[in-house]
Amino acid sequence: MQRYILFRLVQAGATLLAVSLVVFILARLTGNPLDLLMPIDSTPEQYAQESQRLGLDKPLYVQFGRFLVNSVQADLGKSIRTGRPVLELLRQRFPNTMKLGLSAMALALAIAFPLGILAAVRRGSFLDGAARTTAVFGQSLPSFWVGILLLSVFAGTLHLLPAGGAGGLKHYLLPTVTLALTGFMLSGVVRLLRSSMLDVLDSEYVKLARAKGLSENVVVWKHALKNALIPVVTFVGFYFALLLGGASVVVETVFAWPGVGRLAYEAVMWRDYPVVQAVVLLLATLLVAANLVVDILYAYLDPRVRYR
Amino acid sequence: MTAAPILETTDLRKYFPITKGLAFSRVRGWIKAVDGVNFDISPGETFSLVGESGCGKTTTARIILRLEPPTSGAVRFRGQDIYALSGEELKAYRSSVQAVFQDPWSSMNPRMRIGPMVAEPLKYSSTMSPGDMKSRVAELLEQVGLEPAQANLYPHEFSGGQRQRIAVARALALKPSLVVLDEPVSALDVSIRAQIMNLLKDLQGQYGLSYLLIAHHLATVRYMSHRIAVMYVGKIVEMAETEELFSRPVHPYTQALISAALPARPGVERAEIILRGTVPSPVDLPPGCRFHPRCPQAHVRCSQGEPELREVSPGHYVCCDHC
Amino acid sequence: MTTKPVAQGATPLLQVDDLRTYFFTRWGVVKSVDGVSFSVGRGEIFGLVGESGCGKSITCLSLMRLVPQPAGKIVGGRILFEGRDLLKLGESEMRRYRGRHISIILQDPMTSLNPVFTVGDQIAEPVRLHQRARGRDLWDRAASALRLLRIPDPETRLGDYPHQMSGGMRQRVVGAIALACEPHVLIADEATTALDATIQAQYLALLQEVHEKKGLSIIFVTHDFGIVAKMCHRVAVMYAGKIVEMASVRELFDHPAHPYTVALLDAVPPLDYRVERLASIEGQPPQLYKLPSGCSFSPRCPRSDSLCVRESPPQVTVDGGHWATCWRLVDA
Numbered sequence: 011m012q013r014y015i016l017f018r019l020v021q022a023g024a025t026l027l028a029v030s031l032v033v034f035i036l037a038r039l040t041g042n043p044l045d046l047l048m049p050i051d052s053t054p055e056q057y058a059q060e061s062q063r064l065g066l067d068k069p070l071y072v073q074f075g076r077f078l079v080n081s082v083q084a085d086l087g088k089s090i091r092t093g094r095p096v097l098e099l100l101r102q103r104f105p106n107t108m109k110l111g112l113s114a115m116a117l118a119l120a121i122a123f124p125l126g127i128l129a130a131v132r133r134g135s136f137l138d139g140a141a142r143t144t145a146v147f148g149q150s151l152p153s154f155w156v157g158i159l160l161l162s163v164f165a166g167t168l169h170l171l172p173a174g175g176a177g178g179l180k181h182y183l184l185p186t187v188t189l190a191l192t193g194f195m196l197s198g199v200v201r202l203l204r205s206s207m208l209d210v211l212d213s214e215y216v217k218l219a220r221a222k223g224l225s226e227n228v229v230v231w232k233h234a235l236k237n238a239l240i241p242v243v244t245f246v247g248f249y250f251a252l253l254l255g256g257a258s259v260v261v262e263t264v265f266a267w268p269g270v271g272r273l274a275y276e277a278v279m280w281r282d283y284p285v286v287q288a289v290v291l292l293l294a295t296l297l298v299a300a301n302l303v304v305d306i307l308y309a310y311l312d313p314r315v316r317y318r
Numbered sequence: 319m320t321a322a323p324i325l326e327t328t329d330l331r332k333y334f335p336i337t338k339g340l341a342f343s344r345v346r347g348w349i350k351a352v353d354g355v356n357f358d359i360s361p362g363e364t365f366s367l368v369g370e371s372g373c374g375k376t377t378t379a380r381i382i383l384r385l386e387p388p389t390s391g392a393v394r395f396r397g398q399d400i401y402a403l404s405g406e407e408l409k410a411y412r413s414s415v416q417a418v419f420q421d422p423w424s425s426m427n428p429r430m431r432i433g434p435m436v437a438e439p440l441k442y443s444s445t446m447s448p449g450d451m452k453s454r455v456a457e458l459l460e461q462v463g464l465e466p467a468q469a470n471l472y473p474h475e476f477s478g479g480q481r482q483r484i485a486v487a488r489a490l491a492l493k494p495s496l497v498v499l500d501e502p503v504s505a506l507d508v509s510i511r512a513q514i515m516n517l518l519k520d521l522q523g524q525y526g527l528s529y530l531l532i533a534h535h536l537a538t539v540r541y542m543s544h545r546i547a548v549m550y551v552g553k554i555v556e557m558a559e560t561e562e563l564f565s566r567p568v569h570p571y572t573q574a575l576i577s578a579a580l581p582a583r584p585g586v587e588r589a590e591i592i593l594r595g596t597v598p599s600p601v602d603l604p605p606g607c608r609f610h611p612r613c614p615q616a617h618v619r620c621s622q623g624e625p626e627l628r629e630v631s632p633g634h635y636v637c638c639d640h641c
Numbered sequence: 642m643t644t645k646p647v648a649q650g651a652t653p654l655l656q657v658d659d660l661r662t663y664f665f666t667r668w669g670v671v672k673s674v675d676g677v678s679f680s681v682g683r684g685e686i687f688g689l690v691g692e693s694g695c696g697k698s699i700t701c702l703s704l705m706r707l708v709p710q711p712a713g714k715i716v717g718g719r720i721l722f723e724g725r726d727l728l729k730l731g732e733s734e735m736r737r738y739r740g741r742h743i744s745i746i747l748q749d750p751m752t753s754l755n756p757v758f759t760v761g762d763q764i765a766e767p768v769r770l771h772q773r774a775r776g777r778d779l780w781d782r783a784a785s786a787l788r789l790l791r792i793p794d795p796e797t798r799l800g801d802y803p804h805q806m807s808g809g810m811r812q813r814v815v816g817a818i819a820l821a822c823e824p825h826v827l828i829a830d831e832a833t834t835a836l837d838a839t840i841q842a843q844y845l846a847l848l849q850e851v852h853e854k855k856g857l858s859i860i861f862v863t864h865d866f867g868i869v870a871k872m873c874h875r876v877a878v879m880y881a882g883k884i885v886e887m888a889s890v891r892e893l894f895d896h897p898a899h900p901y902t903v904a905l906l907d908a909v910p911p912l913d914y915r916v917e918r919l920a921s922i923e924g925q926p927p928q929l930y931k932l933p934s935g936c937s938f939s940p941r942c943p944r945s946d947s948l949c950v951r952e953s954p955p956q957v958t959v960d961g962g963h964w965a966t967c968w969r970l971v972d973a
């Protein structure tokens with residue numbers, strides 16, 4: 011197991027290195043940021059000066075090398091647009107995204123778990139049908155549309171909730187609901203949990219658990235659930251990483267939520283590549299970390315993995 | 319049999335670590351599941367492994383199937399070390415060696431219909447048209463006593479025995495040259511068991527297949543095998559041709575094993591040799607001969623040196639210095 | 642084992658009347674158990690043999706009311722345990738019988754243990770539930786259950802996960818679970834298929850011992866006629882969802898009356914001499930959702946005639962408790 015974890019850590023490092031290289035190159039393929047930053051009437055001298063100040067005149071590999079060294083020292087450079095250190099921007103924005111992501115995930119799981127499990131336990135019932143419809147429905151609703159709809163009803167017409175920005179509990183309500191109900195979070199967990207639960211409930215060991223005289227609750231929540239969770243864990247891990255890394259761009263933008271997603275959106279619009287790089291790197295780090303956590307959780311859930 | 323062996327194992331060992339704790343665990347000992355096993359299988363031969371439950375038969379089979387790397391030792395297939403194969407050679411090995419396992423459920427995807435499941439190996443290794451594949455599947459299903467129409471069913475719609483027949487059909491799909499049969503018929507009723515054993519024998523006659531058979535039911539083993547090795551806690555203790563082994567068992571464990579087999583009718587009295595004590599755990603083996611604490615013929619010396627396999631008559635090997 | 646006294650009281654411990662368990666599938670109604678009746682006396686060992694797929698396991702599961710849902714359903718019959726009809730009990734009442742009065746050893750040892758719990762947990766579970774044992778005592782009982790079934794080093798093995806055990810060990814663990822609460826009836830669905838001859842002999846001796854000391858009744862489902870011969874008092878032979886012959890063990894081996902039984906016995910491989918080819922029954926077992934008309938065995942039966950194809954055979958008494966359902970019994 012230690013060797014395995016060590017191996018996974020090395021692998022994670024290599025992945026991050028590769029990702030940062032790709033990001034670095036991509037960010038530069040989209041065009042020169044100075045084109046956007048400099049006033050239209052700037053002289054070539056001003057251009058060259060600015061380019062030198064930002065280090066854009068150096069060969070690419072030097073730029074990349076510097077970027078790497080700096081990243082390792084937690085120096086992600088400065089935003090080209092605002093001139094503020096990128097790390098500071100992230101530090102400011104990330105907690106907001108984190109809080110929104112956590113609350114959305116908590117809400118989604120709080121609904122998805124009982125729904126997925128009950129749908130499997132009462133297969134073919136009304137509840138099962140409802141769960142499956144919900145899943146398909148939620149997944150096909152565009153989040154910007156739901157967001158705007160909720161905004162116009164609760165903030166616009168009813169004036170019950172604030173229209174945007176972060177702040178007290180009230181501010182969380184709409185973006186959390188939007189993020190939790192749309193996309194694959196809720197629907198994915200419901201469907202995955204339902205199908206893996208169905209498989210497990212048909213298994214011989216569940217039959218044996220029933221034959222011992224255990225109550226249906228113990229059979230479902232102890233014997234079946236732990237097995238059924240194994241495939242669900244992967245999905246939740248990755249989806250959560252995506253949420254934190256700014257996959258909530260749309261929702262954050264609609265609700266003017268000062269998170270990483272909106273930061274990414276703005277950075278892309280402005281070709282603020284140090285910020286873009288940093289956000290993508292953050293996403294990659296989160297994914298790699300999620301992967302690691304998922305694997306460890308796996309080992310906890312499934313002894314067959316533990317002993318590899 | 320004089321032909322070069324199709325498969326050969328040399329000093330095969332597999333030790334499983336016993337660990338405690340989740341992430342940063344320490345190895346507290348080793349389960350010596352397979353502990354120095356040597357045998358070979360000739361083309362067209364059925365070689366059987368029998369022995370105490372937990373003595374490492376399945377583990378040996380898994381090593382041969384490349385499902386579990388050995389701790390040490392080698393497996394050679396047609397002279398080549400199977401753990402050194404890669405690419406095309408490995409692919410060829412995988413299609414020429416197939417398996418039917420003890421447990422028909424775990425090797426089946428519950429969401430896959432039987433037809434595609436049986437056809438799966440065909441897809442990987444041949445270029446059959448879908449039509450040909452369908453008729454081949456139908457043929458295979460018929461060979462194992464199922465109806466071609468049942469190709470549309472899912473595994474849970476079959477009884478235990480029917481599932482085992484599906485597993486046999488799948489293993490035979492590629493016309494392999496060696497089939498590992500781990501308890502292939504124990505889940506079947508005697509009539510279908512006879513059918514499958516006859517089928518396996520027929521296929522062997524037709525295509526010169528070799529079988530590595532693992533079974534507990536000694537009458538089955540006697541009916542199927544040419545040669546038999548008896549294992550006890552990770553080691554082969556006796557190996558001989560079938561009739562020789564059944565008529566002149568030499569090792570005390572083999573004698574006990576054969577005497578414990580149940581005659582198939584009531585009223586046949588047999589002298590059963592009762593073994594004392596319990597099976598030693600493969601973690602801490604007794605010194606000397608690993609069978610000595612239970613052996614009815616044990617000497618003082620048996621607890622000292624570990625005996626080696628020696629030839630007592632041509633082709634008959636025994637791992638005991640005193641019999 | 643030459644004489645096997647049967648302590649058959651006035652009322653049998655378990656009596657099954659006209660049990661019918663069907664599966665409603667998209668192919669049609671699979672009549673897995675189709676009018677099965679038998680009884681098991683207190684302290685009797687009853688054997689159930691037959692074609693694979695003929696409904697033996699489903700019969701066993703029906704007795705526990707654990708037929709696979711939602712396709713399977715017990716559609717008729719009675720299961721009287723000490724005079725009470727189990728089919729009329731509420732679900733929670735039924736649970737009090739499972740694992741405590743009636744235990745089952747499921748057929749497939751490789752998959753009947755939960756892969757994510759240690760075997761110790763799984764053995765302790767019914768003991769905690771039905772006998773309210775806790776802590777050290779519970780653990781000791783689990784260990785002794787394993788020791789009883791001859792698993793070496795039981796204390797350590799309690800901490801193993803199922804995948805760390807061999808097939809035979811898992812099968813014995815399942816046996817330990819079934820015996821842990823000292824049930825009255827044990828349903829052993831091919832309980833020894835994964836065991837070698839010496840361990841099987843010990844296992845059977847153990848069951849025999851529990852049977853003699855505690856008066857345990859056993860329903861043995863097996864393909865091994867050696868086990869039937871050694872252990873059972875009476876046997877039922879099943880074919881395509883129905884019992885086609887019932888007799889005492891001696892009667893069945895000496896005077897099999899149903900053509901299927903005769904064919905089955907012919908297919909048994911001998912242990913004491915070598916044969917070149919085993920007899921097997923021609924043709925394919927019938928599909929339980931489209932049974933042939935008349936006698937289900939008629940397409941494969943060497944004795945069948947036009948009557949057999951037309952009409953279902955009656956139950957004919959051969960001699961005392963020995964009967965068979967056939968138009969043209971084999972006279973021994």
Ligand SMILES: Nc1ncnc2c1ncn2[C@@H]1O[C@H](COP(=O)(O)OP(=O)(O)OP(=O)(O)O)[C@@H](O)[C@H]1O
Nearest residue numbers: 334351371372373374375376377805806807808809
């Ligand atoms: N993955 C594993 N981890 C730890 N121990 C294992 C593992 N697989 C097998 N073992 C141990 O190795 C030994 C041999 O197991 P194996 O399955 O080869 O036995 P077997 O001869 O096939 O027995 P059976 O006839 O009961 O199937 C057993 O003690 C078993 O507990």
Ligand SMILES: Nc1ncnc2c1ncn2[C@@H]1O[C@H](COP(=O)(O)OP(=O)(O)OP(=O)(O)O)[C@@H](O)[C@H]1O
Nearest residue numbers: 475476477478479664673693694695696697698699
């Ligand atoms: N879930 C299910 N859905 C549909 N049919 C089923 C289901 N389970 C079992 N059957 C059918 O019921 C019949 C009886 O199955 P059962 O498992 O009782 O056979 P068995 O006599 O125990 O056979 P074996 O000796 O092979 O274990 C089989 O023909 C099988 O196809």
Ligand code: SF4
Nearest residue numbers: 936942945949967968
């Ligand atoms: S009734 Fe006819 S077909 Fe059926 S078993 Fe008897 S003789 Fe054979």
Ligand SMILES: [Mg+2]
Nearest residue numbers: 375376807808
């Ligand atoms: Mg095995």
Ligand SMILES: [Mg+2]
Nearest residue numbers: 478697698748
């Ligand atoms: Mg069965």
